[in-house]
Amino acid sequence: xxxxxxxxxxxxxxxxxxxxxxxxxxxxxxxxxxxxxxxxxxxxxxxxxxxxxxxxxxxxxxxxxxxxxxxxxxxxxxxxxxxxxxxxxxxxxxxxxxxxxxxxxxxxxxxxxxxxxxxxxxxxxxxxxxxxxxxxxxxxxxxxxxxxxxxxxxxxxxxxxxxxxxxxxxxxxxxxxxxxxxxxxxxxxxxxxxxxxxxxxxxxxxxxxxxxxxxxxxxxxxxxxxxxxxx
Numbered sequence: 187x188x189x190x191x192x193x194x195x196x197x198x199x200x201x202x203x204x205x206x207x208x209x210x211x212x213x214x215x216x217x218x219x220x221x222x223x224x225x226x227x228x229x230x231x232x233x234x235x236x237x238x239x240x241x242x243x244x245x246x247x248x249x250x251x252x253x254x255x256x257x258x259x260x261x262x263x264x265x266x267x268x269x270x271x272x273x274x275x276x277x278x279x280x281x282x283x284x285x286x287x288x289x290x291x292x293x294x295x296x297x298x299x300x301x302x303x304x305x306x307x308x309x310x311x312x313x314x315x316x317x318x319x320x321x322x323x324x325x326x327x328x329x330x331x332x333x334x335x336x337x338x339x340x341x342x343x344x345x346x347x348x349x350x351x352x353x354x355x356x357x358x359x360x361x362x363x364x365x366x367x368x369x370x371x372x373x374x375x376x377x378x379x380x381x382x383x384x385x386x387x388x389x390x391x392x393x394x395x396x397x398x399x400x401x402x403x404x405x406x407x408x409x410x411x412x413x414x415x416x417x
Contacts (some may be wrong), residue, residue: 221247221255221297223305224279229293229313230300232326234353236317239284246279247297247305247382254300260291261285265327266308266410268294288317290326290353314353325352325399328409331381340417348383348397348409356401369411387416 227243229235247255258283261272271291272283285291291348292312300305311327331347333339362375362383375383378398385391393416397409 190405192203203372216251216302218253218301219250220300220303220305221249221253224248224257224295224308226293226295226308226311228293228387229311231311231313232353233311233313233353234316235313235325236316237264238287239282240313240315241280241282242293242401243280244308249297249299251299253303255297256303258296259293260281260295260307260373261291263289263290263330264410265312267292267294267310273338285315287315288323288393289412290314290324291319301379302322310331310352320372322356322401322403322405323353325350325356325358325401325407327407328397328399330412335340335412335414338416338417343386344393344414345382345384349381350397350399352399352401354401356405359400359402361396361400362395364393366391366393368413370394370395370396391416 204207225245227245229240242259242413250254257276257279259272259274260267261274261283263269263271274281290312292310294307294310296307311365314323329349331349333344345374346362346364350360352358359377359379360381361373361377363370363372364374364385365372374385392413393415396411397407399407
Protein backbone atom coordinates (compact mmCIF):
# COMPACT_ATOMS: atom_id res chain seq x y z
CA UNK A 187 0.00 0.00 0.00
CA UNK A 188 2.81 2.43 0.91
CA UNK A 189 4.54 1.62 -2.38
CA UNK A 190 1.34 2.47 -4.29
CA UNK A 191 0.90 5.80 -2.46
CA UNK A 192 4.56 6.69 -3.12
CA UNK A 193 4.13 6.00 -6.84
CA UNK A 194 1.00 8.18 -7.03
CA UNK A 195 2.72 11.09 -5.26
CA UNK A 196 5.77 10.95 -7.57
CA UNK A 197 3.55 10.84 -10.64
CA UNK A 198 1.55 13.84 -9.44
CA UNK A 199 4.72 15.87 -8.89
CA UNK A 200 6.04 15.00 -12.34
CA UNK A 201 2.73 15.97 -13.94
CA UNK A 202 2.69 19.27 -12.02
CA UNK A 203 6.25 20.13 -13.11
CA UNK A 204 5.81 19.05 -16.69
CA UNK A 205 2.51 20.76 -17.28
CA UNK A 206 0.03 19.54 -19.85
CA UNK A 207 1.95 20.18 -23.08
CA UNK A 208 5.28 21.91 -22.51
CA UNK A 209 6.14 25.53 -21.79
CA UNK A 210 4.65 28.30 -23.91
CA UNK A 211 7.38 29.66 -26.23
CA UNK A 212 8.49 33.21 -25.44
CA UNK A 213 7.23 36.03 -27.57
CA UNK A 214 9.56 36.76 -30.52
CA UNK A 215 11.71 39.86 -30.31
CA UNK A 216 9.83 42.68 -32.05
CA UNK A 217 11.33 43.86 -35.34
CA UNK A 218 13.31 47.09 -35.20
CA UNK A 219 12.27 49.54 -37.90
CA UNK A 220 14.45 52.25 -39.43
CA UNK A 221 13.69 55.94 -38.90
CA UNK A 222 12.18 57.97 -41.71
CA UNK A 223 14.49 59.57 -44.28
CA UNK A 224 15.42 63.18 -43.35
CA UNK A 225 14.60 66.04 -45.71
CA UNK A 226 17.14 68.80 -46.29
CA UNK A 227 16.40 72.44 -45.47
CA UNK A 228 19.62 74.49 -45.80
CA UNK A 229 21.67 74.86 -47.93
CA UNK A 230 18.95 74.42 -50.53
CA UNK A 231 19.70 73.11 -54.01
CA UNK A 232 22.09 75.17 -56.19
CA UNK A 233 22.63 77.80 -53.50
CA UNK A 234 25.58 80.21 -53.48
CA UNK A 235 26.63 80.51 -49.83
CA UNK A 236 28.30 83.86 -49.12
CA UNK A 237 30.01 82.45 -46.02
CA UNK A 238 32.10 79.29 -45.93
CA UNK A 239 30.98 78.59 -42.34
CA UNK A 240 27.58 77.09 -43.05
CA UNK A 241 24.73 76.24 -40.68
CA UNK A 242 23.38 72.99 -42.16
CA UNK A 243 19.80 72.14 -41.21
CA UNK A 244 17.27 69.41 -42.01
CA UNK A 245 13.87 68.23 -40.87
CA UNK A 246 13.72 65.73 -38.00
CA UNK A 247 13.14 62.05 -38.70
CA UNK A 248 10.53 60.00 -36.88
CA UNK A 249 11.15 56.49 -35.55
CA UNK A 250 8.18 54.06 -35.67
CA UNK A 251 9.43 52.32 -32.52
CA UNK A 252 9.97 55.53 -30.56
CA UNK A 253 13.76 55.08 -30.46
CA UNK A 254 16.15 58.00 -30.06
CA UNK A 255 17.37 59.24 -33.45
CA UNK A 256 20.78 60.62 -34.46
CA UNK A 257 22.01 61.75 -37.88
CA UNK A 258 24.94 61.21 -40.24
CA UNK A 259 25.88 64.20 -42.42
CA UNK A 260 27.98 63.65 -45.54
CA UNK A 261 29.53 66.45 -47.61
CA UNK A 262 31.39 65.67 -50.83
CA UNK A 263 32.95 67.39 -53.81
CA UNK A 264 31.09 65.15 -56.28
CA UNK A 265 27.46 64.16 -56.61
CA UNK A 266 28.25 60.43 -56.31
CA UNK A 267 29.90 60.98 -52.88
CA UNK A 268 33.19 59.33 -53.80
CA UNK A 269 35.14 62.46 -52.67
CA UNK A 270 33.71 62.89 -49.17
CA UNK A 271 35.27 65.79 -47.25
CA UNK A 272 33.09 65.60 -44.12
CA UNK A 273 31.18 62.70 -42.52
CA UNK A 274 29.82 63.73 -39.14
CA UNK A 275 27.43 62.22 -36.57
CA UNK A 276 25.00 64.66 -34.99
CA UNK A 277 22.21 64.41 -32.42
CA UNK A 278 20.29 67.56 -33.42
CA UNK A 279 18.94 68.73 -36.78
CA UNK A 280 21.50 71.52 -37.24
CA UNK A 281 25.28 71.59 -37.53
CA UNK A 282 27.69 74.41 -38.38
CA UNK A 283 30.56 73.26 -40.60
CA UNK A 284 33.40 75.29 -42.12
CA UNK A 285 34.40 74.46 -45.70
CA UNK A 286 36.83 75.68 -48.35
CA UNK A 287 35.93 78.81 -50.27
CA UNK A 288 35.06 78.78 -53.95
CA UNK A 289 34.17 75.07 -54.12
CA UNK A 290 31.07 73.19 -55.32
CA UNK A 291 29.78 70.80 -52.66
CA UNK A 292 27.03 68.19 -52.34
CA UNK A 293 25.43 67.14 -49.06
CA UNK A 294 23.00 64.57 -47.71
CA UNK A 295 21.82 63.17 -44.35
CA UNK A 296 20.65 59.79 -43.02
CA UNK A 297 18.99 58.97 -39.70
CA UNK A 298 19.95 56.17 -37.28
CA UNK A 299 18.08 54.89 -34.23
CA UNK A 300 19.58 53.84 -30.89
CA UNK A 301 19.68 50.21 -32.11
CA UNK A 302 21.87 51.20 -35.10
CA UNK A 303 19.12 50.79 -37.70
CA UNK A 304 19.72 53.47 -40.35
CA UNK A 305 17.49 55.05 -42.95
CA UNK A 306 18.49 55.63 -46.55
CA UNK A 307 20.30 58.87 -47.30
CA UNK A 308 18.23 61.87 -48.30
CA UNK A 309 18.38 63.26 -51.79
CA UNK A 310 21.50 65.39 -52.18
CA UNK A 311 21.59 69.19 -52.49
CA UNK A 312 24.38 71.01 -54.30
CA UNK A 313 25.78 74.39 -53.24
CA UNK A 314 28.77 76.67 -53.76
CA UNK A 315 30.88 78.46 -51.17
CA UNK A 316 31.73 81.95 -52.39
CA UNK A 317 35.37 82.45 -53.27
CA UNK A 318 37.45 85.57 -52.90
CA UNK A 319 37.51 87.56 -56.13
CA UNK A 320 35.67 84.86 -58.10
CA UNK A 321 33.54 86.33 -60.88
CA UNK A 322 32.43 83.04 -62.43
CA UNK A 323 31.58 79.70 -60.88
CA UNK A 324 31.90 76.44 -62.74
CA UNK A 325 28.68 74.58 -63.56
CA UNK A 326 27.63 71.81 -61.20
CA UNK A 327 28.39 68.24 -62.22
CA UNK A 328 25.75 66.80 -64.55
CA UNK A 329 23.24 64.37 -63.04
CA UNK A 330 22.08 61.26 -64.85
CA UNK A 331 18.40 60.87 -65.76
CA UNK A 332 18.30 57.96 -68.22
CA UNK A 333 19.30 55.31 -68.95
CA UNK A 334 20.04 54.79 -65.27
CA UNK A 335 23.36 53.25 -64.23
CA UNK A 336 23.66 49.60 -65.32
CA UNK A 337 20.26 49.73 -67.01
CA UNK A 338 19.42 47.22 -69.75
CA UNK A 339 18.17 48.80 -72.98
CA UNK A 340 16.06 46.59 -75.21
CA UNK A 341 15.56 48.99 -78.13
CA UNK A 342 17.85 49.72 -81.09
CA UNK A 343 18.36 53.28 -79.87
CA UNK A 344 18.79 54.96 -76.50
CA UNK A 345 17.90 58.49 -75.44
CA UNK A 346 20.70 59.79 -73.21
CA UNK A 347 19.27 62.35 -70.78
CA UNK A 348 20.83 64.37 -67.96
CA UNK A 349 20.31 67.43 -65.77
CA UNK A 350 22.73 70.30 -65.22
CA UNK A 351 22.68 73.65 -63.42
CA UNK A 352 24.85 76.68 -62.74
CA UNK A 353 24.85 78.87 -59.64
CA UNK A 354 25.42 81.98 -61.82
CA UNK A 355 22.46 81.00 -64.02
CA UNK A 356 24.77 81.16 -67.04
CA UNK A 357 23.52 79.58 -70.27
CA UNK A 358 24.95 76.08 -70.58
CA UNK A 359 26.05 73.93 -73.51
CA UNK A 360 27.06 70.28 -73.54
CA UNK A 361 29.59 67.97 -75.17
CA UNK A 362 28.48 64.34 -75.22
CA UNK A 363 30.97 61.44 -75.29
CA UNK A 364 29.68 57.97 -76.14
CA UNK A 365 31.08 54.56 -77.10
CA UNK A 366 32.13 51.09 -75.99
CA UNK A 367 35.39 52.27 -74.39
CA UNK A 368 35.65 53.11 -70.70
CA UNK A 369 36.08 56.05 -70.49
CA UNK A 370 34.50 57.02 -73.80
CA UNK A 371 36.73 59.11 -76.06
CA UNK A 372 34.44 59.75 -79.03
CA UNK A 373 32.54 63.05 -79.04
CA UNK A 374 29.15 62.47 -80.65
CA UNK A 375 27.75 65.96 -80.03
CA UNK A 376 29.34 69.33 -79.23
CA UNK A 377 27.97 72.60 -77.88
CA UNK A 378 24.38 71.40 -77.84
CA UNK A 379 21.91 73.28 -75.66
CA UNK A 380 19.44 70.45 -74.99
CA UNK A 381 19.91 67.92 -72.18
CA UNK A 382 19.23 64.83 -74.28
CA UNK A 383 20.87 63.01 -77.16
CA UNK A 384 19.72 59.86 -78.98
CA UNK A 385 22.26 57.20 -80.01
CA UNK A 386 21.94 54.01 -82.05
CA UNK A 387 23.01 50.85 -80.22
CA UNK A 388 23.78 47.20 -80.99
CA UNK A 389 22.51 44.17 -79.10
CA UNK A 390 24.49 42.53 -76.27
CA UNK A 391 26.92 45.44 -75.87
CA UNK A 392 28.23 47.51 -72.94
CA UNK A 393 28.12 51.27 -73.58
CA UNK A 394 29.69 54.18 -71.70
CA UNK A 395 28.90 57.90 -71.85
CA UNK A 396 29.70 61.19 -70.16
CA UNK A 397 28.80 64.84 -70.50
CA UNK A 398 30.97 67.97 -70.28
CA UNK A 399 29.00 71.00 -69.06
CA UNK A 400 30.18 74.43 -70.26
CA UNK A 401 29.06 77.95 -69.39
CA UNK A 402 29.41 81.04 -71.57
CA UNK A 403 32.41 82.34 -69.59
CA UNK A 404 34.76 79.47 -70.38
CA UNK A 405 33.95 77.36 -67.33
CA UNK A 406 33.79 73.60 -67.89
CA UNK A 407 32.82 70.70 -65.62
CA UNK A 408 33.53 67.12 -66.66
CA UNK A 409 30.86 64.63 -65.65
CA UNK A 410 31.52 61.10 -64.46
CA UNK A 411 31.31 58.08 -66.75
CA UNK A 412 27.88 56.41 -66.90
CA UNK A 413 27.09 53.03 -68.42
CA UNK A 414 24.28 50.80 -69.65
CA UNK A 415 23.88 47.47 -71.48
CA UNK A 416 21.78 46.31 -74.41
CA UNK A 417 19.80 43.10 -74.42
